[in-house]
Amino acid sequence: MSHVSSHSAPGQSPLRTVQVLGGGNVRSSAHVRSLASGLVARGVRVTVCAPVEVAHTYDFTGAGAEHVHVPRSSDPTSVAALRAACADADLVHAHGLHASFRAVLALSGRRTPLVVTWHGRTHAEGARAHFLRMLERRVVKSASVVLGTTSDLVDRARSTGARDARLAASALPGPLAAVERDESHRPKLRAELGATGRPLLLAVGALERRRGYRVLLDAARAWRELEPVPLVAIAGEGPLRPVLQRRIEDEELPVRLLGRREDVGDLLAAADIALLPSSWESRSVLAQEALHARVPLVATAVGGVPDLVGDAAELVPYGDSDALARVVTELLADPERRELLRERGVRQAATWPTEDETVAQVLSVYDELTQARPLI
Numbered sequence: 001m002s003h004v005s006s007h008s009a010p011g012q013s014p015l016r017t018v019q020v021l022g023g024g025n026v027r028s029s030a031h032v033r034s035l036a037s038g039l040v041a042r043g044v045r046v047t048v049c050a051p052v053e054v055a056h057t058y059d060f061t062g063a064g065a066e067h068v069h070v071p072r073s074s075d076p077t078s079v080a081a082l083r084a085a086c087a088d089a090d091l092v093h094a095h096g097l098h099a100s101f102r103a104v105l106a107l108s109g110r111r112t113p114l115v116v117t118w119h120g121r122t123h124a125e126g127a128r129a130h131f132l133r134m135l136e137r138r139v140v141k142s143a144s145v146v147l148g149t150t151s152d153l154v155d156r157a158r159s160t161g162a163r164d165a166r167l168a169a170s171a172l173p174g175p176l177a178a179v180e181r182d183e184s185h186r187p188k189l190r191a192e193l194g195a196t197g198r199p200l201l202l203a204v205g206a207l208e209r210r211r212g213y214r215v216l217l218d219a220a221r222a223w224r225e226l227e228p229v230p231l232v233a234i235a236g237e238g239p240l241r242p243v244l245q246r247r248i249e250d251e252e253l254p255v256r257l258l259g260r261r262e263d264v265g266d267l268l269a270a271a272d273i274a275l276l277p278s279s280w281e282s283r284s285v286l287a288q289e290a291l292h293a294r295v296p297l298v299a300t301a302v303g304g305v306p307d308l309v310g311d312a313a314e315l316v317p318y319g320d321s322d323a324l325a326r327v328v329t330e331l332l333a334d335p336e337r338r339e340l341l342r343e344r345g346v347r348q349a350a351t352w353p354t355e356d357e358t359v360a361q362v363l364s365v366y367d368e369l370t371q372a373r374p375l376i
Contacts, residue, residue, distance in 0.1 A: 014044060014045045015043075015045065015090050015370060016046075016088060016089050016090050016091075017039065017044055017045070017046055017047070017089060017090065018047045018048075018085055018086050018089040019032050019035065019036060019048045019049070019050075019065075019094075020049045020093070020094040020099045020103045021048065021096070021099055022050075022051075022072050022096050022097075023051065023054070023072040025119065026285070027120065027282075027285060028095040028096050028117070029054055029058050031119065031358075032048060032050075032060070032095055033063055034171065034355050034358065035358070035359060035362060038359030039362075040064035040065060041064075044363070045066075046063075046064070046066070047066045047067070047085055049068045049070040049081075049085050050067065052067075055067045055069070068085040069081075070082045070085065072098070074105060079105045079106050082102055082105075086106055086107060090112075090113075090366075091366050092106075092107060092112055092114050092115070093114075093115040093117070094117070096117075096118070097118070097132065097135055098122075100139040100143070101135050101138065101139055103116075104139055113145075113369040113370065114143050114144055115144060115362075115366070116139060116146045116147065117146075117147040118146065118148045118149065118153045118156075119282060120153075120281075120282040121156075136156075136160050137161055140162040140165070141162075141163075143164075144164065145164045145368075145369065146162040147166055147167075147362075148166070149168050149283050149304065150283060150303060150304025150307060154166065168362075169357050169361040169362075170358060171352065171354055171357070171358045172283075172292075185266055185269070186269060189270045193258075194231060195270075198229060199228070199272045200230070200271045200272050201232045201272065201273050201274075201275055201328065202232075202233050202235070202267055202273070202274050202295075203232070203274075203275040204235045204236060204268075204286045205278070205286065206238040207234070207236050207239065207240040207244060207257070208238045208240060209240065209279075210278055211277065211278050212277030212300065213234065213240065213277065214244075215319055215321045215324065216255075216275065216277045216324070217244065217247050217251075217255060219328065220254060220255050220325075221251060221253065221325075222322075222326075222329070223325065223329070224253070224254060226329065230254060230328075232254060232256070233258055233271075235258045235267055236258075237259050265293075268286075268289055268290060268295055269293055269295075272296070272332070272338075274287075274290035274295045275297075275299075276298070277324060278299075278300055278302060278303075281303045281304060283304050288308070290313075290345070291309065291313070291349045292345075292346075294345060294346060295342075296313075297312070297314070297345070298327055299314070299316075300315070300316060300318040301315040301317060301318070302318050308352075310344075310348045310351075311344055311348075312341060312348035313341065314331060
């Protein structure tokens with residue numbers, strides 16, 4: 001149930017928070033849009049500091065927040081702009097590593113409480129990975145509270161030196177179009193993809209190493225032996241496209257690279273099985289949408305995935321193409337098992353936090369840190 005009363009005592013000015021965003025990661029940006037809307041409804045003044053292109057996409061002012069343009073950079077000009085925006089804030093809440101580091105720099109010398117939410121991990125190797133670990137240590141030691149959207153992110157924050165790290169409620173914001181999908185689109189879309197009369201397996205995400213697409217192509221070799229041969233469709237764009245495309249052609253794999261798509265909900269509704277072969281995920285949007293849309297999911301048992309899906313998906317070890325190939329083959333041959341996963345998926349999705357619960361938890365953290373404010 002929503003609490004819509006003003007979040008301030010009589011005669012006291014409303015609580016003022018600044019939300020800091022970096023380059024517009026879909027998960028964190030959608031979360032901040034949802035959070036801003038819920039906080040404003042509870043009488044909190046919200047300023048969102050984010051690049052102007054992110055603000056255009058997510059319409060923070062439409063949620064009742066003020067927007068201040070702060071470029072995705074830690075140069076002195078950007079830090080000064082952020083410092084000015086935070087001047088009279090009761091509390092600053094930063095989302096993601098780079099935005100959090102900018103907030104630490106901007107709040108230098110001030111006693112304003114800083115809350116940091118980690119929505120995922122920044123992936124890098126070598127010298128850059130070492131540099132990012134240094135940033136993480138600086139951020140968690142400066143933050144009053146670190147919120148992690150998965151238990152392993154909370155563990156990582158604690159091991160890095162956070163004095164207070166907690167598991168954050170994190171809803172999948174916005175309407176799930178796939179849930180209310182008009183089934184009449186399904187045959188047409190399957191025909192366009194070349195999946196009429198054959199199973200359609202769908203993966204979604206940027207074509208980059210951590211997504212596990214090389215392992216997926218290894219598994220697809222085994223699926224060539226099935227009758228009918230399933231079609232694997234991958235929606236996403238990225239640097240690995242030429243390498244993957246060459247393999248698909250050289251090995252005659254039943255895989256199509258669809259590029260960047262705006263109709264992922266429709267694709268998901270048309271699919272027989274959703275695939276998530278990544279090396280790491282936090283609260284995967286694809287996993288959540290697949291379960292909501294009653295599409296059986298086969299995913300790697302990494303990061304936040306096992307906690308997120310429970311017993312409502314088939315889990316395989318990362319990097320094990322034989323296990324991935326076997327589990328998908330068995331699932332395609334077992335309609336009763338697919339139906340069981342659909343039913344479990346709906347039940348599991350009902351246990352995830354709502355947007356309202358997410359806002360309430362964040363607000364309770366704000367109350368602890370600003371103390372003089374009444375609790376909701």
